[in-house]
Amino acid sequence: MNKLKNCPECGKLYVEVGQKMCPACYDLELEQEQVVHTYVRDHDKCSIKQIVEETGVKEKIVLRMLKNGRFINAGGAVITYPCEKCGAEILTGRFCDKCSQDLLDQAAKLDAKKKATAKVDRSHTMYNAGRDFSS
Ligand SMILES: [Zn+2]
Ligand SMILES: [Zn+2]
Known part of the structure; x- marks a missing residue:
């Protein structure tokens, strides 16, 4: 049985037949995906922002295409999108190299701190044991 639904766009x-929006919006979206696809094919290296600005297609659609791996087949295109932390353009993951490194450093520091406090007594004793303080 087909259900009547309100198009989220x-x-x-509209009558729900598998797609998540009305046929008009669905067609429009397909058309826009095609526009984005063509744009990406012609621009090997571009950012999501650039695609949105140049094609006029909603960022939501471009991001969804990216997440669905739609750009992987687009002639080896390099698509960048903003780092979730600082907004720098990135290619993979959620953060740029700098922010990933920062996060790793922070985690390492916390870890080192824990280990340092646990070890401090013993290393202090060993250090003193190897030295002559009588001079
Ligand atoms: Zn619609
Ligand atoms: Zn960043």
Whole structure:
């Protein structure tokens, strides 16, 4: 049985037949995906921001295409998107190299601190044991 639903894009009632929006919006989205696809094919290295600005396609759609791996087949295109921490353009993961490193450093520091406090007594004793303080 087909169900009537409100299109999340334009709010119109439509008959749900598998796609998550009304046929008009669905067609439009397919068209826009094609536009983005063509743009990416012609621009080997571009950012999401650039695609959105140049094609006028909603960022949401471009991001979804990226997450679905739609750009992987687009002739080896390099698509960048903003780091979740500082906004720098990145290619993979959620953070740029700098922020990933920062996060790793922070984790390492915390870890080192824990180990240092646990070891400090013993290393102090060993250090003194090897020295002559009588001079
Ligand atoms: Zn619609
Ligand atoms: Zn960053």
